[in-house]
Amino acid sequence: MTRADVHYALAIDTEIWEASRVDPSLLDPVVRIDSVPGTSHPFVVVRDYQGPQGTYLEYFTISDATGRELHRSAERKVELRGEQFEDRVITRLPRLVMDRGDEHELTFVVDGDEVGTVPMFLEVGEGGDPAVMAEETLSKALGKGSIMWIVTPNPEKPDGRKWLRRRSRGLVYEDHQQPAWYVLDGGTIYVFSGPTEQQIEGLTATTPEVQIVARSKDHRSAVVRTAADVEVVPTDDPRWEKIATAGIGKRLNLPDGEGAVDRWRENCTLFALTPRFAGSTATAAPTAGQAAAGDAPAEEQKAEVEKRPEDDIHVEAQIDQEVFDKLVAEGKSERVARAKAKAAYVRAEKKRILAERGGE
Secondary structure, eight states: OOOOEEEEEEEEEHHHHHHHHHOGGGOOOEEEESSSSEEBOOEEEEEEEEOSSEEEEEEEEEEOTTOOEEEEOOOEEEEEOOTTOOEEEEEEESOOEEOOSSOEEEEEEETTEEEEEEEEEEEETTSSOHHHHHHHHHHHHHHHOSEEEEEEOOTTSOTTOOSOOOOSSSOOOOOEEEEEEOEEETTEEEEEESTTSOOOTTOOTTOOEEEEEEEOTTTOSEEEEEEEEEEEEOTTSHHHHHHHHHHHHHSTTOSSGGGHHHHHHHHOEEEEEEEOOTTOOOBSSOOTTSTTOOOOOOOEEEEOOOOOGGGGOOOOOOOOHHHHHHHHHTTOOHHHHHHHHHHHHHHHHHHHHHHHHHHO
């Protein structure tokens, strides 16, 4: 069976990629993200294939360190010119929800065969602990809001199918998602569930964990999704009275005022949900394929552009100081500002040289 192999592949921030095409020394295969949880900056997936001449069907996946698939590209036709050539394919992704700050994986599939896997590196903000950033984001979101979403496992989901995966064929099991009011105390989220209050389907004394989704009060979009351990708080626990008292002020449109405390004690269960941030398992929003997700990242796929007249002109890359200062003032990191300032200098010089040649 003939097959194509991937000889070179990387994921790289779009701005860095474009700058590196002007000055190869700027090539730094990282995907930038301001914080975790968060959404990536635009980036490109570049790969070079080599194989017998013909048409192949190709796609790639992006997975995190746990093996969870975050993105699967659309299947596309790739025309290879023959084994003596390497044919480049580039896919541009304008954004991708990233749920961890550690190393990810790119896996390439051609005609149904996995032909290669390479690491995908993230550069988070200006450094720092992704888990701390995730915790701060959740705390801010819950501190401003009054409603969050609780995601509980679908009871029909087969054992071991912890994460929802996008499949072109076969069954896809979706978890149950439900809004709930809550009381936030010391980093722990408390919710009452029962027949006379919000009945949270799938949340029971035997539920080991749930996913919680917080939304931005300002933008009304999901900003954090993270796993949380579940604990039942007994009515004789000192926390129960404290949370019930606080709940009177948090519960909107309470029909029985302070009498709700007795109703909760008789008919409801108080659950303590403790978010887990070790290793940064929080995500800025549900990933593609989940019910609460936004639009899946659109992608623009295209092959390398044709050779341009300016490609034959060599210019020693220097920093355009005016461009550099402007970008830094706009909040760009010095590394990105330096790369773009070099690219701007080279483009301007090539344009000037082409104009002179045209005049000649």
